[in-house]
Amino acid sequence: MTILLNSLEARDAAFVLHPYTNASQHLQDGPLVISRGEGIHIIDSEGNKYIEGLGGLFCASLGFSEQRLVDAAMRQMQELPFYHSFGGKSHETAIELAERLIRLAPVPMSKVFFANSGSEANDTALKLVWYYHNAIGKPEKKKVISRWRAYHGVTIASASLTGLPNNHRDFDLPLAGVLHTDCPEFYRYGHPGESEEEFATRCAESLENLILAEGPDTIGAFFAEPLMASGGCIVPPPTYYEKIQAVLRKYDILLIADEVICGFGRLGTMFGSESFGMRPDMISMAKQLSAAYQPISALMVNEKVHAAIVAESEKIGTFGHGFTYSGHPVATAVALETLKIYEERDILGHVQKVAPLFQRRLRALAEHPLVGSARGRGLIGTLELVRDKVTKEPFKPADGVAIHAGKRAQVHGVVTRAIGDNYSLCPPLIITEAEINDMFDRSEKALDDTY
Numbered sequence: 001m002t003i004l005l006n007s008l009e010a011r012d013a014a015f016v017l018h019p020y021t022n023a024s025q026h027l028q029d030g031p032l033v034i035s036r037g038e039g040i041h042i043i044d045s046e047g048n049k050y051i052e053g054l055g056g057l058f059c060a061s062l063g064f065s066e067q068r069l070v071d072a073a074m075r076q077m078q079e080l081p082f083y084h085s086f087g088g089k090s091h092e093t094a095i096e097l098a099e100r101l102i103r104l105a106p107v108p109m110s111k112v113f114f115a116n117s118g119s120e121a122n123d124t125a126l127k128l129v130w131y132y133h134n135a136i137g138k139p140e141k142k143k144v145i146s147r148w149r150a151y152h153g154v155t156i157a158s159a160s161l162t163g164l165p166n167n168h169r170d171f172d173l174p175l176a177g178v179l180h181t182d183c184p185e186f187y188r189y190g191h192p193g194e195s196e197e198e199f200a201t202r203c204a205e206s207l208e209n210l211i212l213a214e215g216p217d218t219i220g221a222f223f224a225e226p227l228m229a230s231g232g233c234i235v236p237p238p239t240y241y242e243k244i245q246a247v248l249r250k251y252d253i254l255l256i257a258d259e260v261i262c263g264f265g266r267l268g269t270m271f272g273s274e275s276f277g278m279r280p281d282m283i284s285m286a287k288q289l290s291a292a293y294q295p296i297s298a299l300m301v302n303e304k305v306h307a308a309i310v311a312e313s314e315k316i317g318t319f320g321h322g323f324t325y326s327g328h329p330v331a332t333a334v335a336l337e338t339l340k341i342y343e344e345r346d347i348l349g350h351v352q353k354v355a356p357l358f359q360r361r362l363r364a365l366a367e368h369p370l371v372g373s374a375r376g377r378g379l380i381g382t383l384e385l386v387r388d389k390v391t392k393e394p395f396k397p398a399d400g401v402a403i404h405a406g407k408r409a410q411v412h413g414v415v416t417r418a419i420g421d422n423y424s425l426c427p428p429l430i431i432t433e434a435e436i437n438d439m440f441d442r443s444e445k446a447l448d449d450t451y
């Protein structure tokens with residue numbers, strides 16, 4: 001692309017350091033500047049319209065022009081634009097939101113802690129794993145386990161939990177004491193002749209072996225996204241969590257469900273934990289919590305964890321954790337309105353109605369010569385692109401095949417993100433059946449161009 005002097009594109013390249021962008025390439029390519037949103041569409045600075053095939057970043061569940069959320073923010077800004085929750089202060093929308101979240105929780109939960117991003121919620125969860133074990137007199141039970149290809153964020157703690165090389169390399173991560181176990185992707189890691197059930201058993205045995213090798217008394221928690229989204233839309237085998245949780249129970253290890261993407265209807269259930277029979281002790285959430293109209297995240301903790309925090313306060317006083325913007329009034333007001341919209345418009349029912357078409361169209365693309373695996377659940381899915389469908393040989397990173405497919409998709413009017421070799425789709429939850437067909441028709445053209 002030609003970048004005109006003093007254009008928005010030129011000024012972006014001059015001044016902005018972009019997250020998750022090839023910094024060198026960006027100086028040549030410049031940005032795609034988005035100016036407006038309309039339903040599930042975004043419109044760039046030149047007036048081109050695209051379907052947002054990834055709901056922004058797996059988050060814009062209600063699309064890009066929901067007036068009720070604008071009004072909720074405006075009302076709150078006029079009434080109380082900021083107040084904090086330190087030292088026992090509170091305000092109405094944070095209280096109402098916390099109460100609603102506890103009612104929605106997939107398992108009994110006790111309290112909600114607010115933060116601003118998924119990373120902060122997971123960072124908080126890791127700190128609480130440590131705090132909890134100190135409080136209950138097990139200070140040696142501090143190591144935590146997540147999985148290769150997990151995505152839990154980018155702060156020092158949450159990037160350590162993340163199991164993707166790009167988030168560790170050159171950042172001197174992961175932190176000591178953050179361990180990784182097998183990724184439950186059957187397509188890539190299942191052995192020849194092995195059933196999904198046997199693969200699930202092998203993953204659970206591998207977890208148990210890691211725990212035994214480290215010493216069960218040193219392992220405090222296991223972190224898991226119900227469906228691993230950013231790592232390549234990995235749907236675990238049906239009995240995977242049953243087997244994993246049996247191991248966790250055996251060694252008294254907390255389970256933290258990272259519902260940052262799965263939460264609020266993405267998989268056709270309110271939380272991903274329900275889809276997979278998970279019974280977590282803490283649940284982190286963000287993104288669709290506010291339909292992405294405000295930055296907000298939350299960590300729910302069960303009474304076991306909360307009681308330990310209370311007991312610790314009786315010993316040492318103040319619980320020494322919190323963000324200036326924990327429970328920000330505008331963010332909580334928008335999140336509250338989001339949850340009301342989900343309920344009033346039966347967004348969950350809508351996802352259940354349209355998801356079969358989404359999954360049918362996705363799986364039909366498994367026939368495409370570039371596609372090794374088409375997998376997903378609810379309104380999230382991926383096409384894993386391979387060099388050889390029979391041997392599953394992956395492309396080389398230098399081939400940049402998913403990046404190329406993403407660029408062709410853009411030409412055909414769909415914005416998505418190449419994640420490894422995955423062409424991923426995770427549209428706003430409000431997408432209609434006609435829009436699903438349109439998105440897949442355009443995506444198919446992009447794949448044809450790439451082949």
Ligand code: PLP
Binds near residue numbers: 116122
């Ligand atoms: N956890 C999961 C499962 C995510 O997908 C993400 C972001 O994509 C995060 C945590 C981090 O959230 P944030 O980018 O808001 O820090």
